[in-house]
Amino acid sequence: MSKISTGSFSIEELENVQITIGSIVGAIEKKAEDEGEMGPTPKPGISGLRDWDHKLLNRYEPVYTPMCDQCCYCTFGTCDLTGNKEGACGIDMKTHQAREFLLRVITGAAAHAGHGRHLLHHLIETHGADHPIDVGPTNIKAPVIQTVTGIKPETIGDLEPVLDYVEEQLTQLLATIHAGQEGAAIDFESKAMHGGMIDHVGMEVSDIAQISCLGMPKADSEAPLAEIGMGSIDSTKPVLLCIGHNVAGVTYIMDYMEEHDLTDKIELAGLCCTAIDMTRYQMDNGGTPTAKIVGSLAKELKYIRSGIPDVIVVDEQCVRADVLQEAQALSIPVICTNEKIMYGLPNRTKDDVDDILNDLASGKEAGALVLEFEKLGELAPRLVMEVAPIRKEKGITALPTDEEFKELTNKCVHCLVCEMACPMNLPISDAMTAAADGDLTPFEILHDKCIACGRCEQECPKDIDILNVIEKASQKVIREEKGMMRAGRGQVSDPEIREEGVNLVLGTTPGIVAMVGCSNYPDGTKDLYDIAKEMLKRSYIVVVSGCTAMDLGMYKNEEGKTLYEEFSGSFLKGNLLNVGSCVSNSHITATTIKVAAIFAQRNVTGNFEEIADYVTNRVGAVGIAWGAYSQKAASIGTGCTRLGVPVILGPHGSKYRRALIGKPYDSDKWSVYDARNGEELAIPAAPDYLITTVDNAEEIMPMLAKSCIRPTDNNMGRMIKLTHYIELSKKYLGIMPDDWHTFVRTETDLPLAKREELLKILETEHGWEIDWKKKKILSGPTMKFDVSAQPTNLKRLCKEA
């Protein structure tokens, strides 16, 4: 087959020739080039943005906290690297840790990209490659894709070359994990950043494809509310439980149920992001989602053990490896629908639906692999209608009876082995004592903190099924677990950015707090609600996605309203936006890109470095992955950091092995250029990390406020941010932060109500000179305030350069 280069051509005198145009290679990039807007780095390779990474890593140094001191990658090993020793191949501990981190990042990115590829294949097949991308009112349909690759996709077919690029980069990055490749930690770090950025491209492909084809809300601030919580599921109906992250197959189940009048008869429930996307499906014209959300991964084993699900359908990502065994023990048939998880089940894709149905309903087979969605759509609802009455009549559950519960709690010998095996060291033994005495409260408290991993049960010398005991004890609170989640709205629209961009850059909207990620929380789900509520009340924009978006909706105020009902869903100060599932996280980075594009008129096409520089210095945004557990969370977070959005993780996040933390006391690191003349400009040490961890929800509050301080804040903006920083520190830590004065440039930066008091402190404790008559600062600040300064990390953007 021959390739024709771009341009016009004519073919004459051809007869009986069929011409098929697969894809017009490079056409979109060419168009951008012709329009003169292609930036310097379309589709960067591994080294394409290395200089930018090294700049960031110079200020925010990698801090390594190994999870394992050994390396067993190759047969030279096992090598003990303790104390930063070198292994047999010459790699030292630091570099190996950086390599391990990179592996986490590209694993996460591959999960999203693999998901995206599967989805895109499927949607192109069903909707055609020329199906238009429609994500709501915007001129920049795919901000991340456009910034990274220079491609401006118009149809879902245009997303294919984007994924080609993502896959190539992931292969190149994976190659560097091999023994005998990279030897410098800093370059593994740069590669990790590349992987993180690539991840956001892959996520954006996935989500804009499904938004465009599956009728999901399009930048809809009033997306409908969906029911959530273990208590919201009507267990008297046949319960069909879908677990995973890829909604493609489930949409066929939903369509079949609709067409066969089964929607009201079957309780369709979901766990993890598949659940979120089930509530987005065909909701772009309003309506009420019929699917319900059970919750996050932490609810998976709990819900299966309850015995309530009658049939389980799994797709991909964050699905427990023991779903089949657990389900089988309770006569729950399992249907695998995606090649990523097949559980060793027979492939029934080509079989007749009736045959599969008979084998599963009769219990002859514990499960089936069905990769054809039409068949799945018919099989799952019919199966659940058939098995549910039998299962319900038998009352099958793993939970103990009252009698058994008593026996189990009395059997405990309080050896504490379970507590030491528990990843949270939860106080199980005392709860056993209390329960034996009839007090279930300690177990009810444990229920919310327990992530249902089952590690305790495997160690108990008395063979107590500890998780079942916890769940049995918590039946009352579980019944009350009912909340609401606003269905994922997708992107932030251009008009919204136009309205809010200026407030963000000047600081009068104090910041964006993006709460994302999984359910490995340090202290249960309530923290999320508390954090979001505190920041919303202070007019921060709170953006959520994934498991966080779910768990947040589980709590209500005095009037019985969830945060989604209490706060509106636009991109405006004091609003709460749920962008959607895991892959919707790309809309969060996309929002910061759009601020640069729309508010500041920066060219984004193939221009990542400049945009990242803009975001780093001007957009007060911070990410929280409070319960980050997965490799995907590592890649999402790392993608944010390359763009200049700092990320705070809960304490379990320390197990990712590395953080990026700056040293405020090292003044050399805290300056940028003024783009007007190339002169150096001192900047505040905020954020003083790019990715770090905190111990608990109270500690995070003041950090969030500080993390949104940017060099471009005007006086009003800095005053607002400083007010929140000081107030939150006093409220949650009981102290005045010790660095607050370093953010003061002029007296007008000081909170109005406290100005005199603070001037006094500046004079007495920090030796600043104050003109008390005019209430002005005469000397002291290390930074000047200049409203027209143009902070940049890039010398090439400076006029003199």
Next chain:
Amino acid sequence: MVDTTKNIKMYTTYGTKSAKPVQPKISAKLISKAKRPLLVVSSAVLDEELLKRAVSIAKKTGMQVAATSTSIKGFLNEDVKAKYINIHALATYLGDVNWTGLDGEGHYDLIIVLAHKKYYINQVLSGLKNFTDLTTLSIDRHYLQNASMSFGNLKPEVHLEALDELIENL
């Protein structure tokens, strides 16, 4: 006398190097001998019984307290040298020989940890173990493999006894 070295069972391991199990009396000696010890506590210290003991240790030795997380709230009305710092930031600065400490007077020679989430402090200690020459001592109630020296696994009430014994010997 409490034996704090009996139970050092681990359920997961970081590798071949493990903290030396240590008795309260020896711990007290180590602390007393150190020139610039630093007591690093976390939010679990807000438990009344633990706080009492942490304050006693700080008072008796006059050592600096790095009050990480919300633990600072416990020291506000106490006559001890306590300062809030985020623990991941602290772990970073401890690895920098140019850092002059929480009081600006120089680096530390012994890091004592108490009242932390086990999994979290083990990560911090892992960083210090692998990339610094600092000696770290855990007087927490879990055996912390990544410290240089550590109490073994203790029941809460035994842990308090062990701390009392340590305080007595300071």
